[in-house]
Amino acid sequence: MNLFSYINGYCEFLASGNFPERFLNLAARADAGLWDIHRISGGISAKITARRYRKLRPLAKKCGIRLRIKKKYGLPFRLLPYRKRAGMPLGFIFFCGIIWLLSQFYWIVETPQVSPALQGRLDEAIYAAGIRPGVLRSQIDASMIADELQLELRELSWAGISTNGSYISVDVREMERLRQEVTSGEPCNIVAARDGVIISVKASEGQSEVTVGQAVAKGDLLINGVIELGSGDITMVHSHGEVIASTFYNFSSEISYDLHRTERTGRMVTIRRLMLLGIEIPLYFGNNPDGNFEREYEEWQLTVGETEFPLQTRTEKWYELRTVNRIIDPHEAEAIARAEINEQMNTLDGLEIISVTESLRHTDSGVQLDVTVTVKEDIAVKELILFE
Amino acid sequence: MRKKKNEDEQGFISDLFSTAPSLSCDYHIEFNDDREVIAEGCMGIMSCSEEQIKLNMGKRALLITGCSLVISGMFGRTVCIRGRIISAEFI
Numbered sequence: 001m002n003l004f005s006y007i008n009g010y011c012e013f014l015a016s017g018n019f020p021e022r023f024l025n026l027a028a029r030a031d032a033g034l035w036d037i038h039r040i041s042g043g044i045s046a047k048i049t050a051r052r053y054r055k056l057r058p059l060a061k062k063c064g065i066r067l068r069i070k071k072k073y074g075l076p077f078r079l080l081p082y083r084k085r086a087g088m089p090l091g092f093i094f095f096c097g098i099i100w101l102l103s104q105f106y107w108i109v110e111t112p113q114v115s116p117a118l119q120g121r122l123d124e125a126i127y128a129a130g131i132r133p134g135v136l137r138s139q140i141d142a143s144m145i146a147d148e149l150q151l152e153l154r155e156l157s158w159a160g161i162s163t164n165g166s167y168i169s170v171d172v173r174e175m176e177r178l179r180q181e182v183t184s185g186e187p188c189n190i191v192a193a194r195d196g197v198i199i200s201v202k203a204s205e206g207q208s209e210v211t212v213g214q215a216v217a218k219g220d221l222l223i224n225g226v227i228e229l230g231s232g233d234i235t236m237v238h239s240h241g242e243v244i245a246s247t248f249y250n251f252s253s254e255i256s257y258d259l260h261r262t263e264r265t266g267r268m269v270t271i272r273r274l275m276l277l278g279i280e281i282p283l284y285f286g287n288n289p290d291g292n293f294e295r296e297y298e299e300w301q302l303t304v305g306e307t308e309f310p311l312q313t314r315t316e317k318w319y320e321l322r323t324v325n326r327i328i329d330p331h332e333a334e335a336i337a338r339a340e341i342n343e344q345m346n347t348l349d350g351l352e353i354i355s356v357t358e359s360l361r362h363t364d365s366g367v368q369l370d371v372t373v374t375v376k377e378d379i380a381v382k383e384l385i386l387f388e
Numbered sequence: 389m390r391k392k393k394n395e396d397e398q399g400f401i402s403d404l405f406s407t408a409p410s411l412s413c414d415y416h417i418e419f420n421d422d423r424e425v426i427a428e429g430c431m432g433i434m435s436c437s438e439e440q441i442k443l444n445m446g447k448r449a450l451l452i453t454g455c456s457l458v459i460s461g462m463f464g465r466t467v468c469i470r471g472r473i474i475s476a477e478f479i
Binding site: 029 | 432433434435436437438457458459460461462463464465467
């Protein structure tokens with residue numbers, strides 16, 4: 001039996017009579033196409049495709065042979081009991097139709113992870129370009145959308161979109177500043193990383209260009225890597241050294257006497273949604289809560305191995321907020337301002353503070369506190385000597 | 389003399405063609421090991437059993453002797469016999 005025979009259907013029959021060989025010869029001449037012919041008691045057994053069985057009847061009658069079907073095989077006979085059930089073929093057609101219809105959409109969208117500052121804008125741009133679960137495949141022009149993303153987001157050096165069936169993937173590359181990293185041995189200068197006043201200079205390699213007490217600006221040359229020898233020749237060295245200077249940091253905080261603060265009331269509403277094939281199905285009764293709420297949500301996506309399916313559940317927690325208005329006195333405003341300044345000054349961890357100068361002003365509407373911190377730090381930073 | 393030379397030439401030419409293999413044959417029989425035989429040009433089946441199958445090959449009859457013999461296919465003038473073939477005789 002082969003696939004062709006199975007699809008067309010065939011039957012095994014018995015031909016009983018006195019001269020079955022004659023019947024075989026007539027069947028061969030009539031191109032009946034018998035196979036698996038073997039002798040049994042009283043006759044022969046053979047197989048023939050279902051359509052040709054009728055050809056045998058006149059031949060059997062001619063030879064005085066009696067035909068009897070022993071068994072039927074194949075797909076037509078398997079489907080025969082269902083011939084009165086129109087629902088089955090209709091259901092099969094409907095199933096194929098649904099599969100075809102669903103394959104016309106993109107259901108899984110993979111977006112890239114970029115720096116936090118760019119992520120939100122990139123997600124918005126991708127959504128605005130029309131790339132989302134449930135979008136028609138014919139509506140997506142991958143190359144055009146990639147160009148649009150690059151034009152809209154200047155931070156991108158490259159954008160590309162790849163598709164595979166109902167899966168679409170967006171990939172981007174951010175622009176990176178070219179950093180001239182100085183490796184040991186390469187000729188370099190040492191320049192000032194910040195404005196300041198020189199306290200001490202220790203040049204282990206290179207020639208010092210500043211003196212103690214000298215004021216320098218950011219980028220000024222501190223230790224020169226280009227050294228002129230006594231003979232007039234010039235040599236370039238990898239400058240190395242330490243330049244300690246006093247630098248200044250300014251911090252400011254302005255606090256109004258009319259303090260507005262939002263805080264949670266303690267009331268929480270949990271809402272669940274089902275996202276299926278790009279369609280949002282709410283799993284709750286009623287509308288979204290009205291009022292001032294803060295929302296947190298968790299998402300779960302059906303994943304089998306590494307394949308993500310377009311089925312997600314989202315659990316949203318809505319926390320009710322209230323705004324508290326309070327009038328505070330100048331002492332409290334000053335304390336809040338100082339707390340903010342102290343938090344800002346955490347960036348100076350590790351630096352030696354020389355002095356702190358503050359200026360506090362009370363106005364009609366609030367308090368302004370300005371603090372200038374003088375610290376001692378090493379402002380030496382290496383800069384590659386570029387050759388043209 | 390000239391007549392004899394012509395007769396000699398014709399005899400040579402006819403001998404030349406008579407020794408060439410015949411390009412037309414009435415039947416073709418092919419054996420695959422001792423398990424299968426395919427006979428083309430079969431005019432009909434004369435007898436059929438598990439031990440012997442006799443085929444009408446036109447000028448001669450072919451008797452296939454063996455055990456568990458089955459006519460695995462019969463299409464037009466081609467017959468395929470399978471089983472354990474012991475001997476094949478032209479009768």
